[in-house]
Amino acid sequence: MKIIGIASSPRGEASNSTIALKTALDAAEAKGAEVEIFNIAEMEISDCHGDNYCKAHGDECAIKDGMDPIYEAIKECDALVLASPIYFFDLTARTRAFIDRLYAFYMTPFTENYGAKKFSLITTQGMPDESAFKAAMDLAAQAFATIGFEVVDVEAFGDGNQPNSLTDEQVEKAKKIGENLL
Numbered sequence: 592m593k594i595i596g597i598a599s600s601p602r603g604e605a606s607n608s609t610i611a612l613k614t615a616l617d618a619a620e621a622k623g624a625e626v627e628i629f630n631i632a633e634m635e636i637s638d639c640h641g642d643n644y645c646k647a648h649g650d651e652c653a654i655k656d657g658m659d660p661i662y663e664a665i666k667e668c669d670a671l672v673l674a675s676p677i678y679f680f681d682l683t684a685r686t687r688a689f690i691d692r693l694y695a696f697y698m699t700p701f702t703e704n705y706g707a708k709k710f711s712l713i714t715t716q717g718m719p720d721e722s723a724f725k726a727a728m729d730l731a732a733q734a735f736a737t738i739g740f741e742v743v744d745v746e747a748f749g750d751g752n753q754p755n756s757l758t759d760e761q762v763e764k765a766k767k768i769g770e771n772l773l
C-alpha cells in the first residue's frame with residue numbers, strides 16, 4: 592500500500608500539522624505501508640487557471656509546476672493524507688490552491704482509471720474546540736469524495752497556537768489516522 596502525505600504549513604519542522612502528518616505516516620509505515628511526503632509550502636504551486644485544458648486532455652493540467660510530481664504520486668497512491676493548519680476559519684490558501692488543482696481529476700473517471708483510493712484530513716488550530724471548523728473540514732473532504740476518494744478520517748487537533756505543541760493524546764490520535772488507512 593502506498594500512502595502520500597501532503598504537508599502545507601510554512602512553520603517547517605515545528606509545524607503541528609506536519610508533525611501530526613509524519614506521526615500518522617510513520618505509524619502506517621510501521622505496519623508495512625510505503626509512504627512519501629510532499630511539502631507544498633516549499634513548492635511552487637500555482638492557482639488553477641480555470642482554462643478547462645484538463646477536460647480536453649485526459650486528467651492533464653496545462654500548468655507545469657510543483658504539482659507535476661504530486662499528480663503522478665496521486666495517480667499511483669492508495670491513500671492520501673492532507674494536513675493543513677486552520678487560518679481564519681478555513682484551510683490555508685496554499686492548501687486551497689492545491690485542492691483547486693485537483694480539478695484536473697474532476698469529472699474524469701479518475702478512480703476507475705487509477706484505482707480505489709482513501710483520504711484522511713488532519714487540521715491543526717489554536718482554538719481548543721476541535722469541532723469549531725468542521726464546516727471547512729467537511730468541504731475539503733467533500734472535494735476528495737467528489738473525485739472518487741473514500742473518506743476515512745477527518746480530524747482536528749486543537750490548542751495548537753504554539754509550534755511543536757501536540758499533546759501525547761494528540762500523538763496517539765495521529766497514529767490511529769495512519770493505522771486506519773491499512
Ligand SMILES: Cc1cc2nc3c(=O)[nH]c(=O)nc-3n(C[C@H](O)[C@H](O)[C@H](O)COP(=O)(O)O)c2cc1C
Nearest residue numbers: 600606607608676677678679680716717718751752
Ligand atoms: C494567519 C493565521 C490565522 C489563524 N487563524 C486561526 C483560526 O481562525 N482559528 C484557530 O483556531 N487558529 C488559527 N490560527 C492558529 C493556527 O491554526 C495554529 O497555530 C496551528 O496549530 C498552526 O499549524 P502549524 O503549526 O501546522 O502551522 C491561525 C494562525 C495563523 C498564523
